[in-house]
Amino acid sequence: MIKNALKYIRHIRKVSLSIFTDTPDVRVHVTNTTTNNISTYVRCQAQGVPDEYTYIRWEQTWPGHTSVLRSFPGSEVLLLEGLTYQDSGYYTCRVINGVQASRNLGAGIGTAYLLVRGIKQTTV
Helix, strand or coil, rough: HHHHHHHHHHHHHHHHHHHCCCEEEEEEEECCCCCCCEEEEEEEEEEEEEEEEEEEEEEEEEECCCCCCEEEEECCEEEEEEHHHCCCCEEEEECCCCCCCCCCCCCCCEEEEEEECCCCCCCC
């Protein structure tokens, strides 16, 4: 009887996964660092159905500004090297999984703030 129940649960799960789809929820994970470190990683974690993702791009913006400072190719992990204070800012990851419609306007987008402690450098 337990065997049949487990078989039925697996069947229901397969059917529900093929019927219900959702755009990915995205979280960005950062670890604040200093300019003494050579590099740091920014990670993009997506979760949706189906769970096959295309990472579109990364963008860096400053707090209080809407213009994009830098754009990077899409990937699950963004490696930042040769860290300076200017690497601080909001990092946004954009992800798709083939599902077009969503009630959540922020679906497929995750953002986190990275702080690189160091001396602010200005260029003239």
